[in-house]
Amino acid sequence: MYAYIKGFVQSYGSDYVIVENGGIGYYLHFVHPEMIGLNKEVTIYTYQHVREDEISLFGFYSMQEKELFLNLISVKGVGPKTALGILAAVAVEKLINAIENDDLAVLKGLPGIGSKSASQIILDLKGKLISQENDKVSKNQQIEDALLALKSLGYKAKELSDISNALYAMEDSTVDEYVKTGLQLLAKKKGG
Secondary structure, X not given: OOOEEEEEEEEEOOOEEEEEEOOEEEEEEEOOHHHOOOOOEXXXXXXXXXXXXXXXXXXXXXHHHHHHHHHHHOXXXXXXXXXXXXXXXXXXXXXXXXXXXXXXXXXXXXXXXXXHHHHXXXXXXXXXXXXXXXXXXXXXXXXXXXXXXXXXXXXXXXXXXXXXXXXXXXXXXXXXXXHHHHHHHHHHHHHO
């Protein structure tokens, strides 16, 4: 089992990155790979999924994102690719809030999730994720302030949603640093 891989990003696609470490290129299923720069050293937290016909590696920006993924795949009917699709579609904090507030509408709007799966996610995970959320209150407020500042600069909600996971994955920082990184990510998305 791999806990993380530290190496250089050699290439990426719509849902994967290839990270080279020690002369080996690791193919990792990944949320928002376009947020990672090519030929930059990164640390990606990993989960190894083993089935009788496949061995896959899934990568995450942060331990919080990985822990949420592990919680999601513990729910009956939610596999790793569905869980990764969920994380790609919604910010971590919004997902936790939807689960804690029994918000079936948000959950049913996620890819691969119907009424039955949405109810099962709430049943299995409600209350288990709140401690993760409470640990991040100060950081969350700073990121929310940064996102509001970016919104006031004219960026659309969809654009901001696309970069929010990357901001939450950063080390604790100031609002100014979150804004600066957000502007870099938004420029990269528009340019790429």
